[in-house]
Amino acid sequence: MNYHWNWGIFWEMSPEGTGTYFDMLLAGLWWTLATSALAWIIAFSVGSVVGVLRTLRSGWVVMACNAYVELFRNIPILVQLFLWYFVLPEVLPAEMGRWLKTMPNAAFWTGSIGIGLFMSARVAEQVKAGLQALPRGQWMAGTALGLTTAQTYRYILLPTAFRIILPPLTSEMLNTVKNSSVALTIGLMELTAQTRAMQEFSFQVFEAFTAATILYLIVNAVVTLAMRWVEKMAAVPGYTTGH
Amino acid sequence: MKRLCLIAVTALLLPGLASAEELTGTLKKIKESGTISIGNRESSVPFSYLDDAGKPIGFAMDICAAVADAVKAKLGLEKLDVKYTAVTSSTRIPLIANGTIDLECGSTTNNAERQKQVSFTNTHYLTASAFVSKKANNLTKIDDLKGKTVVSTAGTTNMKQLVEANAARNLGINVLSAKDHAAAFLMVETDRADAFVMDDVLLASLAASSKDPAAYQLSTEAFSKPEPYGIMIPKDDPAFKAVVDQATADLYKSPKMTDLYNKWFLSPIPPKNLNLNVPMSAALKKAFANPTDSPDPAAY
Numbered sequence: 001m002n003y004h005w006n007w008g009i010f011w012e013m014s015p016e017g018t019g020t021y022f023d024m025l026l027a028g029l030w031w032t033l034a035t036s037a038l039a040w041i042i043a044f045s046v047g048s049v050v051g052v053l054r055t056l057r058s059g060w061v062v063m064a065c066n067a068y069v070e071l072f073r074n075i076p077i078l079v080q081l082f083l084w085y086f087v088l089p090e091v092l093p094a095e096m097g098r099w100l101k102t103m104p105n106a107a108f109w110t111g112s113i114g115i116g117l118f119m120s121a122r123v124a125e126q127v128k129a130g131l132q133a134l135p136r137g138q139w140m141a142g143t144a145l146g147l148t149t150a151q152t153y154r155y156i157l158l159p160t161a162f163r164i165i166l167p168p169l170t171s172e173m174l175n176t177v178k179n180s181s182v183a184l185t186i187g188l189m190e191l192t193a194q195t196r197a198m199q200e201f202s203f204q205v206f207e208a209f210t211a212a213t214i215l216y217l218i219v220n221a222v223v224t225l226a227m228r229w230v231e232k233m234a235a236v237p238g239y240t241t242g243h
Numbered sequence: 244m245k246r247l248c249l250i251a252v253t254a255l256l257l258p259g260l261a262s263a264e265e266l267t268g269t270l271k272k273i274k275e276s277g278t279i280s281i282g283n284r285e286s287s288v289p290f291s292y293l294d295d296a297g298k299p300i301g302f303a304m305d306i307c308a309a310v311a312d313a314v315k316a317k318l319g320l321e322k323l324d325v326k327y328t329a330v331t332s333s334t335r336i337p338l339i340a341n342g343t344i345d346l347e348c349g350s351t352t353n354n355a356e357r358q359k360q361v362s363f364t365n366t367h368y369l370t371a372s373a374f375v376s377k378k379a380n381n382l383t384k385i386d387d388l389k390g391k392t393v394v395s396t397a398g399t400t401n402m403k404q405l406v407e408a409n410a411a412r413n414l415g416i417n418v419l420s421a422k423d424h425a426a427a428f429l430m431v432e433t434d435r436a437d438a439f440v441m442d443d444v445l446l447a448s449l450a451a452s453s454k455d456p457a458a459y460q461l462s463t464e465a466f467s468k469p470e471p472y473g474i475m476i477p478k479d480d481p482a483f484k485a486v487v488d489q490a491t492a493d494l495y496k497s498p499k500m501t502d503l504y505n506k507w508f509l510s511p512i513p514p515k516n517l518n519l520n521v522p523m524s525a526a527l528k529k530a531f532a533n534p535t536d537s538p539d540p541a542a543y
Binding site for chain 1: 332333336337339340341342356357359360361392394397398399400402403406407410417419420421422426429430433434435477478479480
């Protein structure tokens, strides 16, 4: 292959004049982390609520929540971000649309919320599956003890359900980090966007994408290790799940 | 039997070896495969883009067709197949580096930084960084952008010039990035950004193909001296570069070049039959009279 390798490129000044190419990638990494963190907070909280509601014995609540999940998980994330960013401000009343468009860091907020809602549908599926995996006797025991529905979920069902679904939740967290790269389509200069910018400026494609690969691997390895630790801390002695 | 095979193989190989002797690199590959691979863009109007039938056409594609003819004549081939591969700004460098494409025909800026990785043949266009905005906003000079929201495409020299001008002139511009030219233009269309900084010729084509071409205007002030566009070829292949340079120089100096320019910049072009109406600049006229592959804007 006729390619001119230059691994020293990272320490050269980027043409944007704000630092080296490595600084450019770090700035991107920061946005990736911020977007993933906010998106995950949204995904976990909204997803948990929707997931729980889907196991209630109320027909219309279950139906509404099923509709929510199907809507958010069946439309590609790329399309969803485009709709949030370009279409939503146009269909809102003019005043609100203008406010959305002139909001500082609009790409970050739109991206985080969009990815968060997309991922929340997947979290809701996991939470529902976790709750359904519990023996029905647990629910009955709670009722027999005179606990309200909320108390049954809070003290009996959710503590075990969340322990069961910790491994798939880790996967969803990793997916959130990876999906944050889609926000580049609405102009968020996160890690992948900065990598592409570096490639355009320097023409050192392989070096740029190697660095991005390594940075993503490190971030996700840290997430995986942290979640393993959480799993260990949360384990109840003598109670094994999922075996 | 074995010996007979050996003789047959040797007999087949010998003439091939004799004539391919002086050929190396890309020329050798083209001769052996009987195919030249051209990288085309999909939406770089009017340089290289797809028509209604999905066929790559454009100003740069016509130039590359002339190059392919010259390569065919040089190699003494009876037939040379032209294979088209669609490339994007992300894939064009690896595809040139690994030999998937021999020429990239589009609107790639030729600069010194990039010449460390690839080579360029003679400049086929010169374009300066300008901005497009809605006429209603009445923005024509760079200073008019003070305090405005301005978008440019991520990873372009235009973005760099915007950031520099913003700092140098203390304009307090809110700079946005977009993934590609279409997304950036959409931001101006939907009032997310007041202006879009890009190569003037690309802005002209984006505005011309928009829903309401009359609603947009180009700035009268440019961010930079015109920068050269070149056809990208593999680096360190002097034999191939010599053939391509000769072919483009012959074409540029001939009267055919004026016709070619008029066809793409001063007449209605597919798919919407729009006329970009961009007359040939004095600098470009000079660059066609004295073809050069210099990456330095000051050389033009």
